[in-house]
Amino acid sequence: MSTHAGATVAVVVGNPKPRSRTYDSALTLADRLGGADLVVDLADQASELFDWSSQAVGDLVEHVAGSLVVIVASPTYKATYTGLLKAFLDRFPHQGLGGVTAIPLMLGGSPAHSLATEHGLRPLLVELGATVPTRGLYVLDSQHDQPEPYDAWFATAEQLLPTLSAPVREVTSA
Template sequence: MSTRVAVVVGNPKPRSRTYEAALALADRLGGADLVVDLADHAGELFDWGSETVGGLVEDVASSLVVIVASPTYKGTYTGLLKAFLDRFPHQGLGGVTAIPLMLGASPAHTLAVDHGLRPLLVELGASVPTKGLYVVDAQHSDPEPYDAWFATAQHALPALPAPSTPSSPTSQAVPA
């Protein structure tokens, strides 16, 4: 069975502001069914034989919607996130709707989400029907940026089935 909403967080710091922002956005979609905090798997990302990472790739690829979140590092996404996305084969996110989300210290890097992360997701075969969401770090806990984005993007997002059971989102290996 497909995961309704998956979240992939590419911040090297566990349970970061990026993580919180991604879950806040997932709440607008009815909540996350799978949360992959890559900080929990950093030691395995370059182990191509890692069954854990391989399973996470499969789980994300079978989701209906994936929120792909990263802090802005040097005007783009993190290497941690890139290392995970490199595990997907060509068109490995085909059939998945992706929502790029980035956080940054100032509005100066607002375009990073649509000029850096969005094209990578499209290259992997994901449908990215909306503009990405860029949130200034200082506003990560304010509902306004998420609500404003959702108000303009919701019409382009796929209709999602209701969550099957209310449960806390989990990563395959580590509870979130």
């Protein structure tokens, strides 16, 4: 399904709250990759997410599937990702993220759930055909606006990620 005709770096945020800390963290991580040229804040799509005839959601699926890299971000809910994110990812067919490099990112209130990224979100992205070459990034809510968690992750992940050029355009869901 992926043609890479879409975004170079796409961001998908599964927090039910618009413009959340999860959103901010995903954009912070995208900035480390040169910036996002597609940002999908699923809170903006919640009313159409379960309408399988929604052209807007279908278009977002196509754009994300056509990305080179997608950052998939969620707060930690009940030790896993949100239902909102799952509902969006259910729109992708088998291997629908084939050819896309995915970076799982989760935020949580406690280090006790830090493995949720690796045990919950990562396997879902792999099942959809994405390549996930790095460990996922788990950021404590209290540190979401500090550079240290992103610096530490990026120091080990950078050499495993595709080389990216600067984004061509910015599209935000409204």
